[in-house]
Amino acid sequence: MAPGRFNDTPPPSHWPSEIIYLTKPRLSARFPPSLTPLLLPSSSTTVTTFAPRPFKHPSHLTIKRVVDKSHPAFGQFGLFANKKIKDDELVIPYLGVLHVTLAPVDDDDATSTVATEEDEHSSSDYDISLLRMSASDPRNPFGADGEKGGRHISIGVDAAQMGNAARFINDYRGVRPSGPNSEFRMGRGEGGEARMEIWTLKGKGGVGKGEEILVSYGKAWWGARKG
Numbered sequence: 001m002a003p004g005r006f007n008d009t010p011p012p013s014h015w016p017s018e019i020i021y022l023t024k025p026r027l028s029a030r031f032p033p034s035l036t037p038l039l040l041p042s043s044s045t046t047v048t049t050f051a052p053r054p055f056k057h058p059s060h061l062t063i064k065r066v067v068d069k070s071h072p073a074f075g076q077f078g079l080f081a082n083k084k085i086k087d088d089e090l091v092i093p094y095l096g097v098l099h100v101t102l103a104p105v106d107d108d109d110a111t112s113t114v115a116t117e118e119d120e121h122s123s124s125d126y127d128i129s130l131l132r133m134s135a136s137d138p139r140n141p142f143g144a145d146g147e148k149g150g151r152h153i154s155i156g157v158d159a160a161q162m163g164n165a166a167r168f169i170n171d172y173r174g175v176r177p178s179g180p181n182s183e184f185r186m187g188r189g190e191g192g193e194a195r196m197e198i199w200t201l202k203g204k205g206g207v208g209k210g211e212e213i214l215v216s217y218g219k220a221w222w223g224a225r226k227g
């Protein structure tokens with residue numbers, strides 16, 4: 001096995017053997033070093049390197065095969081609470097490979113939407129957006145005035161090949177008519193790094209013992225996958 005192809009620690013129960021288990025995010029091999037400062041707190045003088053600390057799998061979360069035939073993800077996995085999780089509480093960070101897409105600004109119309117570059121993550125069902133930065137943003141090293149000029153930046157987290165239990169969180173559609181019980185939020189790890197997290201929704205009573213953690217992937221996610 002090549003270096004980096006190992007689990008960070010022994011994975012939780014029901015973890016599929018073909019997926020690498022992570023306790024902290026990994027930068028993709030092609031992640032431009034000039035972009036790592038974007039993952040760090042801009043005001044901090046204490047955090048200057050990308051040094052995520054490990055996040056241990058919460059013992060009150062269980063990965064389980066979906067056995068309910070009426071569940072649209074029947075036969076797949078889901079993430080369940082084996083103890084009540086309170087309202088407005090961090091459930092788990094979403095860990096995976098941090099990767100970058102640089103999209104050229106449309107020369108004819110700089111304000112139009114630009115096509116993203118195809119890469120290995122573009123068709124992943126486990127890829128979520130972490131950070132987007134316009135080419136016109138002065139902090140963008142690939143921006144219009146930067147050394148390479150004219151690229152929008154998009155940083156994503158892909159858990160298709162490696163990740164933690166958050167990769168098993170399903171969408172509420174067809175499962176919970178009253179809507180999701182949790183949501184994605186931007187957050188920071190203990191090492192100060194930007195990360196996506198899943199939190200129970202505020203004012204909705206939390207997630208009960210035995211319940212599945214369910215978020216909304218968003219209309220755009222489903223729209224992009226309609227046949």
Ligand SMILES: C[S@@+](CC[C@H](N)C(=O)[O-])C[C@H]1O[C@@H](n2cnc3c(N)ncnc32)[C@H](O)[C@@H]1O
Nearest residue numbers: 072073076077125126167168169170171172173
């Ligand atoms: C991030 S994964 C979620 C974990 C997945 N169930 C597994 O076992 O790996 C996203 C995939 O789960 C399935 N999925 C999640 N929520 C769904 C829903 N509400 N309806 C149908 N499929 C769903 C789809 O196959 C989707 O591509």
